Amino acid sequence: MTGLLEALRAEIGVVRHSEWLFVDQPMIDRFADATYDHQFIHVDPIRATETPFGGTIAHGFLTLSLLPHLRTSIPSPPMPPLKMGVNYGLDRVRFVYPVRSGSRIRAALTLTDIEEKSAGHFQQTADIVVEIEGEEKPALVATWLGRFAI
Template sequence: MTALPEALRAEIGIVRHSDWIVVDQAMIDRFADATCDHQFIHVDPVRAATTPFGGTIAHGFLTLSLLPHLQNSISRPAAPAASIEVNYGLDQVRFIHPVRSGSRIRAASTLVSVVEKTPGSFQQTLKMTVEIEGADKPALVALWHIRFMI
Protein backbone atom coordinates (compact mmCIF):
# COMPACT_ATOMS: atom_id res chain seq x y z
CA MET A 1 0.00 0.00 0.00
CA THR A 2 1.21 3.45 -0.93
CA ALA A 3 0.66 6.16 1.64
CA LEU A 4 -1.93 8.68 0.57
CA PRO A 5 -0.61 12.19 1.11
CA GLU A 6 -2.12 13.60 4.29
CA ALA A 7 -2.80 16.95 2.59
CA LEU A 8 -5.09 15.19 0.12
CA ARG A 9 -6.81 13.12 2.81
CA ALA A 10 -7.49 16.35 4.75
CA GLU A 11 -9.40 17.72 1.72
CA ILE A 12 -12.17 15.09 1.96
CA GLY A 13 -15.47 16.87 2.56
CA ILE A 14 -14.18 20.37 1.83
CA VAL A 15 -16.02 22.38 -0.83
CA ARG A 16 -13.84 24.51 -3.10
CA HIS A 17 -15.06 26.84 -5.85
CA SER A 18 -13.69 27.44 -9.32
CA ASP A 19 -13.38 30.76 -11.07
CA TRP A 20 -16.48 32.05 -12.84
CA ILE A 21 -16.66 31.70 -16.62
CA VAL A 22 -19.15 33.09 -19.13
CA VAL A 23 -21.01 30.67 -21.36
CA ASP A 24 -21.74 32.90 -24.33
CA GLN A 25 -23.40 32.24 -27.67
CA ALA A 26 -20.07 31.89 -29.45
CA MET A 27 -19.07 29.06 -27.09
CA ILE A 28 -22.46 27.39 -27.55
CA ASP A 29 -22.18 27.68 -31.35
CA ARG A 30 -18.67 26.17 -31.35
CA PHE A 31 -19.90 23.26 -29.24
CA ALA A 32 -22.87 22.76 -31.59
CA ASP A 33 -20.46 22.61 -34.53
CA ALA A 34 -18.10 20.20 -32.74
CA THR A 35 -20.91 17.82 -31.75
CA CYS A 36 -23.22 18.30 -34.76
CA ASP A 37 -26.02 19.16 -32.34
CA HIS A 38 -27.68 22.21 -33.85
CA GLN A 39 -31.05 22.00 -32.08
CA PHE A 40 -32.65 25.44 -32.32
CA ILE A 41 -32.80 25.98 -28.55
CA HIS A 42 -29.01 26.18 -28.66
CA VAL A 43 -28.26 28.05 -31.88
CA ASP A 44 -31.29 30.08 -33.00
CA PRO A 45 -31.78 33.06 -30.67
CA VAL A 46 -34.94 34.27 -32.43
CA ARG A 47 -36.74 30.93 -32.34
CA ALA A 48 -35.41 30.07 -28.87
CA ALA A 49 -36.84 33.35 -27.55
CA THR A 50 -40.34 31.93 -28.15
CA THR A 51 -39.71 28.96 -25.82
CA PRO A 52 -40.09 28.86 -22.04
CA PHE A 53 -36.29 29.37 -21.90
CA GLY A 54 -36.68 32.87 -23.36
CA GLY A 55 -33.49 32.52 -25.39
CA THR A 56 -30.77 30.08 -26.28
CA ILE A 57 -29.36 27.69 -23.72
CA ALA A 58 -26.12 25.76 -23.51
CA HIS A 59 -26.11 22.07 -24.27
CA GLY A 60 -26.09 20.04 -21.07
CA PHE A 61 -23.07 18.21 -22.44
CA LEU A 62 -21.29 21.55 -22.98
CA THR A 63 -21.72 22.36 -19.31
CA LEU A 64 -20.51 18.86 -18.41
CA SER A 65 -17.51 19.17 -20.73
CA LEU A 66 -16.41 22.33 -18.91
CA LEU A 67 -15.74 20.37 -15.69
CA PRO A 68 -12.00 19.86 -16.40
CA HIS A 69 -11.53 23.57 -17.12
CA LEU A 70 -13.46 24.58 -14.02
CA GLN A 71 -11.66 22.02 -11.83
CA ASN A 72 -8.27 23.25 -13.05
CA SER A 73 -8.97 26.70 -11.61
CA ILE A 74 -9.53 25.27 -8.12
CA SER A 75 -6.61 25.32 -5.73
CA ARG A 76 -6.53 21.96 -3.96
CA PRO A 77 -3.52 20.03 -2.73
CA ALA A 78 -2.61 17.39 -5.27
CA ALA A 79 -0.87 14.09 -4.84
CA PRO A 80 2.85 14.83 -4.99
CA ALA A 81 4.68 13.32 -7.92
CA ALA A 82 1.46 12.18 -9.60
CA SER A 83 2.76 10.74 -12.85
CA ILE A 84 -0.61 10.73 -14.61
CA GLU A 85 -4.27 11.55 -14.06
CA VAL A 86 -7.01 10.04 -16.21
CA ASN A 87 -10.73 10.58 -16.41
CA TYR A 88 -12.38 7.38 -15.14
CA GLY A 89 -16.03 8.35 -15.54
CA LEU A 90 -19.08 9.97 -14.06
CA ASP A 91 -22.02 8.77 -12.01
CA GLN A 92 -25.36 10.33 -11.12
CA VAL A 93 -25.13 13.09 -13.74
CA ARG A 94 -28.21 15.29 -13.61
CA PHE A 95 -28.92 18.39 -15.70
CA ILE A 96 -31.07 20.36 -13.29
CA HIS A 97 -31.35 23.89 -14.67
CA PRO A 98 -30.62 25.32 -18.12
CA VAL A 99 -27.65 27.64 -18.64
CA ARG A 100 -28.85 30.62 -20.67
CA SER A 101 -26.46 32.13 -23.15
CA GLY A 102 -24.45 34.86 -21.43
CA SER A 103 -24.66 33.25 -17.99
CA ARG A 104 -21.72 32.96 -15.63
CA ILE A 105 -21.08 29.54 -14.14
CA ARG A 106 -18.62 28.07 -11.65
CA ALA A 107 -18.04 24.68 -10.07
CA ALA A 108 -18.38 23.74 -6.43
CA SER A 109 -16.08 20.74 -6.05
CA THR A 110 -16.07 18.47 -3.01
CA LEU A 111 -13.57 15.65 -2.64
CA VAL A 112 -15.75 12.74 -1.53
CA SER A 113 -13.18 9.95 -1.32
CA VAL A 114 -9.74 8.74 -2.33
CA VAL A 115 -9.23 4.98 -2.56
CA GLU A 116 -6.12 3.04 -3.47
CA LYS A 117 -7.11 0.67 -6.29
CA THR A 118 -3.72 -1.00 -6.82
CA PRO A 119 -0.36 -0.16 -5.24
CA GLY A 120 0.39 3.45 -6.12
CA SER A 121 -2.84 3.86 -8.15
CA PHE A 122 -5.68 5.84 -6.59
CA GLN A 123 -9.21 6.83 -7.52
CA GLN A 124 -10.63 10.08 -6.26
CA THR A 125 -14.31 10.88 -6.41
CA LEU A 126 -15.42 14.49 -6.61
CA LYS A 127 -18.96 15.76 -6.18
CA MET A 128 -19.27 18.47 -8.80
CA THR A 129 -22.03 21.05 -8.71
CA VAL A 130 -22.09 23.63 -11.50
CA GLU A 131 -23.66 26.81 -10.17
CA ILE A 132 -25.25 29.54 -12.29
CA GLU A 133 -24.76 33.06 -11.01
CA GLY A 134 -28.10 34.40 -9.73
CA ALA A 135 -29.97 31.10 -10.14
CA ASP A 136 -31.56 29.23 -7.26
CA LYS A 137 -30.76 25.82 -8.78
CA PRO A 138 -27.50 24.42 -10.12
CA ALA A 139 -27.00 23.65 -13.79
CA LEU A 140 -25.81 20.14 -13.02
CA VAL A 141 -24.57 17.78 -10.37
CA ALA A 142 -22.38 14.73 -10.89
CA LEU A 143 -19.93 12.41 -9.22
CA TRP A 144 -16.65 12.47 -11.13
CA HIS A 145 -14.08 9.72 -10.80
CA ILE A 146 -10.43 10.43 -11.60
CA ARG A 147 -7.60 7.90 -11.42
CA PHE A 148 -4.06 8.98 -10.62
CA MET A 149 -0.78 7.23 -9.99
CA ILE A 150 2.06 8.21 -7.66
Protein backbone atom coordinates in the same frame (compact mmCIF):
# COMPACT_ATOMS: atom_id res chain seq x y z
CA MET B 1 2.11 6.66 0.60
CA THR B 2 0.25 6.36 3.89
CA GLY B 3 0.97 10.01 4.72
CA LEU B 4 -0.33 11.15 1.35
CA LEU B 5 -3.46 9.05 1.68
CA GLU B 6 -4.11 10.51 5.14
CA ALA B 7 -3.58 14.05 3.82
CA LEU B 8 -5.99 13.45 0.96
CA ARG B 9 -8.57 11.89 3.27
CA ALA B 10 -8.39 15.07 5.36
CA GLU B 11 -9.75 16.86 2.25
CA ILE B 12 -12.96 14.79 2.23
CA GLY B 13 -15.91 17.12 2.66
CA VAL B 14 -14.01 20.30 1.77
CA VAL B 15 -15.80 22.33 -0.92
CA ARG B 16 -13.52 24.06 -3.44
CA HIS B 17 -14.70 26.38 -6.22
CA SER B 18 -13.40 27.05 -9.69
CA GLU B 19 -13.16 30.47 -11.24
CA TRP B 20 -16.24 31.77 -13.07
CA LEU B 21 -16.51 31.03 -16.79
CA PHE B 22 -18.60 33.08 -19.24
CA VAL B 23 -20.78 30.96 -21.54
CA ASP B 24 -21.72 33.02 -24.58
CA GLN B 25 -23.45 32.36 -27.88
CA PRO B 26 -20.23 31.88 -29.88
CA MET B 27 -19.17 29.12 -27.43
CA ILE B 28 -22.58 27.47 -27.75
CA ASP B 29 -22.45 27.73 -31.55
CA ARG B 30 -18.95 26.17 -31.69
CA PHE B 31 -20.17 23.29 -29.53
CA ALA B 32 -23.21 22.83 -31.79
CA ASP B 33 -20.89 22.65 -34.79
CA ALA B 34 -18.56 20.17 -33.08
CA THR B 35 -21.39 17.85 -32.02
CA TYR B 36 -23.77 18.39 -34.95
CA ASP B 37 -26.47 19.34 -32.42
CA HIS B 38 -28.09 22.41 -33.93
CA GLN B 39 -31.40 22.26 -32.08
CA PHE B 40 -32.93 25.74 -32.25
CA ILE B 41 -33.00 26.24 -28.45
CA HIS B 42 -29.20 26.37 -28.66
CA VAL B 43 -28.48 28.21 -31.89
CA ASP B 44 -31.47 30.32 -32.95
CA PRO B 45 -31.72 33.34 -30.61
CA ILE B 46 -34.91 34.64 -32.26
CA ARG B 47 -36.86 31.40 -32.24
CA ALA B 48 -35.56 30.52 -28.75
CA THR B 49 -37.21 33.66 -27.33
CA GLU B 50 -40.56 31.92 -27.95
CA THR B 51 -39.67 29.09 -25.53
CA PRO B 52 -39.98 29.06 -21.73
CA PHE B 53 -36.21 29.66 -21.65
CA GLY B 54 -36.65 33.12 -23.21
CA GLY B 55 -33.51 32.76 -25.29
CA THR B 56 -30.81 30.30 -26.24
CA ILE B 57 -29.36 27.89 -23.72
CA ALA B 58 -26.15 25.90 -23.62
CA HIS B 59 -26.27 22.20 -24.37
CA GLY B 60 -26.21 20.11 -21.22
CA PHE B 61 -23.30 18.22 -22.74
CA LEU B 62 -21.45 21.52 -23.26
CA THR B 63 -21.73 22.20 -19.55
CA LEU B 64 -20.55 18.67 -18.84
CA SER B 65 -17.63 18.98 -21.25
CA LEU B 66 -16.44 22.13 -19.47
CA LEU B 67 -15.76 20.21 -16.24
CA PRO B 68 -12.08 19.47 -17.04
CA HIS B 69 -11.49 23.16 -17.79
CA LEU B 70 -13.30 24.31 -14.66
CA ARG B 71 -11.35 21.75 -12.61
CA THR B 72 -8.03 23.31 -13.63
CA SER B 73 -8.83 26.49 -11.67
CA ILE B 74 -9.87 24.69 -8.46
CA PRO B 75 -7.11 24.90 -5.86
CA SER B 76 -5.70 21.49 -5.03
CA PRO B 77 -4.15 20.38 -1.76
CA PRO B 78 -0.34 20.06 -1.80
CA MET B 79 0.65 16.81 -3.48
CA PRO B 80 3.72 15.26 -5.03
CA PRO B 81 3.90 15.61 -8.83
CA LEU B 82 1.54 13.27 -10.65
CA LYS B 83 2.83 10.72 -13.14
CA MET B 84 -0.61 10.83 -14.75
CA GLY B 85 -4.25 11.51 -14.06
CA VAL B 86 -7.29 10.35 -16.03
CA ASN B 87 -11.04 10.76 -15.93
CA TYR B 88 -12.52 7.44 -14.89
CA GLY B 89 -16.16 8.36 -15.36
CA LEU B 90 -19.24 10.04 -13.98
CA ASP B 91 -22.15 8.68 -11.99
CA ARG B 92 -25.64 10.14 -11.66
CA VAL B 93 -25.20 13.08 -14.04
CA ARG B 94 -28.22 15.38 -14.01
CA PHE B 95 -28.82 18.55 -16.01
CA VAL B 96 -30.85 20.41 -13.40
CA TYR B 97 -31.28 23.92 -14.80
CA PRO B 98 -30.53 25.57 -18.15
CA VAL B 99 -27.44 27.72 -18.66
CA ARG B 100 -28.65 30.72 -20.63
CA SER B 101 -26.35 32.29 -23.18
CA GLY B 102 -24.52 35.13 -21.46
CA SER B 103 -24.37 33.38 -18.07
CA ARG B 104 -21.38 32.69 -15.89
CA ILE B 105 -20.83 29.27 -14.37
CA ARG B 106 -18.41 27.76 -11.89
CA ALA B 107 -17.80 24.33 -10.41
CA ALA B 108 -18.02 23.41 -6.76
CA LEU B 109 -16.08 20.21 -6.11
CA THR B 110 -16.28 18.20 -2.89
CA LEU B 111 -14.02 15.20 -2.43
CA THR B 112 -16.13 12.34 -1.01
CA ASP B 113 -13.72 9.40 -1.13
CA ILE B 114 -10.11 8.53 -1.87
CA GLU B 115 -8.86 4.99 -2.23
CA GLU B 116 -5.43 3.56 -2.99
CA LYS B 117 -6.15 0.94 -5.66
CA SER B 118 -2.55 -0.30 -5.79
CA ALA B 119 0.81 1.08 -4.72
CA GLY B 120 0.89 4.73 -5.86
CA HIS B 121 -2.38 4.45 -7.82
CA PHE B 122 -5.44 6.19 -6.42
CA GLN B 123 -9.10 6.64 -7.22
CA GLN B 124 -10.91 9.72 -6.04
CA THR B 125 -14.64 10.30 -5.95
CA ALA B 126 -16.01 13.82 -5.87
CA ASP B 127 -19.40 15.46 -5.95
CA ILE B 128 -19.42 18.16 -8.61
CA VAL B 129 -22.01 20.92 -8.88
CA VAL B 130 -21.97 23.48 -11.69
CA GLU B 131 -23.42 26.70 -10.31
CA ILE B 132 -24.95 29.48 -12.39
CA GLU B 133 -24.28 33.00 -11.17
CA GLY B 134 -27.49 34.54 -9.84
CA GLU B 135 -29.50 31.31 -9.94
CA GLU B 136 -30.61 29.21 -6.99
CA LYS B 137 -30.58 25.92 -8.90
CA PRO B 138 -27.38 24.43 -10.28
CA ALA B 139 -26.89 23.67 -13.95
CA LEU B 140 -25.48 20.22 -13.35
CA VAL B 141 -24.82 17.77 -10.54
CA ALA B 142 -22.77 14.58 -10.79
CA THR B 143 -20.37 12.26 -9.08
CA TRP B 144 -16.97 12.43 -10.77
CA LEU B 145 -14.43 9.61 -10.60
CA GLY B 146 -10.77 10.17 -11.32
CA ARG B 147 -7.67 8.06 -11.14
CA PHE B 148 -4.11 9.21 -10.74
CA ALA B 149 -0.65 7.84 -10.14
CA ILE B 150 2.23 9.41 -8.25
